[in-house]
Amino acid sequence: xxxxxxxxxxxxxxxxxxxxxxxxxxxxxxxxxxxxxxxxxxxxxxxxxxxxxxxxxxxxxxxxxxxxxxxxxxxxxxxxxxxxxxxxxxxxxxxxxxxxxxxxxxxxxxxxxxxxxxxxxxxxxxxxxxxxxxxxxxxxxx
Numbered sequence: 001x002x003x004x005x006x007x008x009x010x011x012x013x014x015x016x017x018x019x020x021x022x023x024x025x026x027x028x029x030x031x032x033x034x035x036x037x038x039x040x041x042x043x044x045x046x047x048x049x050x051x052x053x054x055x056x057x058x059x060x061x062x063x064x065x066x067x068x069x070x071x072x073x074x075x076x077x078x079x080x081x082x083x084x085x086x087x088x089x090x091x092x093x094x095x096x097x098x099x100x101x102x103x104x105x106x107x108x109x110x111x112x113x114x115x116x117x118x119x120x121x122x123x124x125x126x127x128x129x130x131x132x133x134x135x136x137x138x139x140x141x142x
Contacts, residue, residue, distance in 0.1 A: 005134040006127075013039040013132060017046020020120070020136070024051070024102045026072055031108035031115045034124025039132045040106045043122065047104060048074050059106065064091060073101035079110040088114060 007013045020043070024030070030047065032040040045057040048068050055068035060078045068074040075096040082088055088111045097103050097116070108115050115121075121137040 001138050003136040003138075005136065007039065007132045007134060008130070010039070010042045013042040013134075014046035014049065016134065017043040017048075018050035019046075021047045021050025024072075024120075026100045026102065027098060028102045029097055029116055029119040030102070030104045031119045031121045032104065032106045032124070033109045033122070035126050038124035038126050039134070040124060043124075043134075044074075044076055044104050044106070047102070048076075051102065065096070075099075075101050075103045077103065077105045079105060079107040082107075082110050085111050085113045087111075 005016055007016055024047070032043065034040060041057065041059045048055055048057050051070060051072055051074060053068050053070040053074060057068065057076070058066065060066040060076055061080055064078060064081070066076045068076065077093070079088065093114070105111070105115070108121070118139050123135045125133040127133045
């Protein structure tokens with residue numbers, strides 16, 4: 001299934017993340033790709049908020065991962081500084097990808113070989129007048 005969205009502000013991107021959050025469950029992986037400054041962290045803020053967590057969401061560019069604790073925790077990766085999947089493997093990502101929380105991965109295209117086929121894939125493109133064109137792809141199993 002593919003869904004296309006347009007957001008015109010950071011607030012609209014956060015609200016989209018909140019709507020997406022109600023569909024996520026422990027073990028869900030959300031793979032974010034797109035231009036620098038396109039809204040990946042704002043969507044993550046919405047996911048965290050939509051899951052009822054009170055965390056202050058910031059991009060983990062330099063720490064590589066933030067954990068937002070809660071009944072269902074959110075594991076937030078930023079792979080911008082990684083070279084490839086081998087760098088991610090050194091972080092022991094499997095514990096988080098297949099654990100009791102929801103995993104959000106910014107710059108998922110840098111580690112595409114380890115993103116599961118059933119991940120929710122979201123691509124951001126900046127359009128005219130700063131409109132964000134957001135494509136959400138999810139695999140539906142019977």
